[in-house]
Amino acid sequence: MxxxxxxxxxxxxxxxxxxxxxxxTDQTILLDFGPRTLMNLIKTGVDRHGITHILFSHFHADHFSDFITFFFDSVIYAKHEGGHRPDMTLIGPRGTIRLLTAIMRTFPSFSRPPFKVTLKEVSAKAFMIGATRVVPKPVVHVPDLSSVGYRIEYQGKTMVYSGDSQYCDGLVRLCAEADLAVLDCSFPANKPGPVHLHAGQCGQVAREAGVGQLILSHFYPIADRYDVKAQAGERYRGKIRKGRDLLTIRL
Ligand SMILES: [Zn+2]
Ligand SMILES: [Zn+2]
Known part of the structure; x- marks a missing residue:
């Protein structure tokens, strides 16, 4: 993986x-699709027209807006450039079907694309994408907004993505014994903000869940002004890395 x-x-x-x-894994999967990530996806050299599954953690714009550009590009590619694109499955928390149906019906050229689009809302159940097992779990982020984190298991390795989350039991359970956890480190521990983890809490979740490796990510600019890695390390003795765009980790 x-x-x-x-x-x-x-x-x-x-x-x-x-x-x-x-x-x-045996699949090419995207977790969230925030602004400027499409350009980084192109930089990886991965064929974006081969992506079949996109998993959304929640629908704040910083996790979603490049999907609009991506989908428009997919339609043009399949409709006007003669390209073949496999079917697309879009998965997310409660509200996914309502929001994406409205977008598909409303945005110019989005309706009746020349490939099948399936919309799915996650339940408490794990599901398979090919040989890759996905476990979704609700996390606490903003009141009245459904948000989930994802646990991805493949060939005996496990990674977890928190999405946006506060400290909560659900997140600790989702991360249990994972080889790697990518956690929302929006803020430094000395300047915590609402509705997100801060660096110290990222370390706390990693320790309580017994994860093998912690990746800090989702930084607000203020998080880059402090040593968030050291702050997380005050509560977690395992390996910690500070995320950066286009960093690749092999499990
Ligand atoms: Zn959010
Ligand atoms: Zn966010």
């Missing part, structure tokens, strides 16, 4: 794209 960070920042970070992750 390979994980490539397409975006380690937030909406208006000056040097980092917003949230997006490329996971390569």
């Amino acid at each position: 390979h994980l490539t960070i397409l975006g380690s920042g937030t909406n208006v970070h000056p040097t980092r794209a917003a949230a997006g992750y490329l996971v390569q």
Whole structure:
């Protein structure tokens, strides 16, 4: 399993794209699709027209907006450039079907694409994409907004992506004994903000869950002004890496 960070920042970070992750197993899967991550996806050299599954953690714009550009490009490629594109499955928390149906019906050229689009909302159940097992779990982020994290298992290795999350039991359970956890490190521990983890809490989750390796990501600009790695390390003794765009980790 390979994980490539397409975006380690937030909406208006000056040097980092917003949230997006490329996971390569027997499948090529995207986790979230925030602004400027499409350009980083192109830089990886991976065939974007081969992506069949996109998993959304929630629908804040910093996790979603490049999907609009990506989908428009996919339609043009398949309709006007003679390209073949496999069917596309879009998966997310409660609200996914309502939102994406509205987008498909409303945006110019989005309706009746020349490939099948399937919309799915996750339940508590794990599901398979080919030989890759995906376990979704609700996390606590913003009131009245469904948000999930994802656990991805393939060939005996496990990675977890928190999406955006506060400290919560659900997140610790999702991360249990994972080889690698990518956690929302929006803020430094000394300048915590609402509705996200700070660096110290990332370390705490990693320790309580017994993860093998912690990747800090989703930085607001203020998180880059402090040593978030050291802050996480005060609560977690395992390996910690600070995420950056286009960093690839092999499990
Ligand atoms: Zn969010
Ligand atoms: Zn976010």
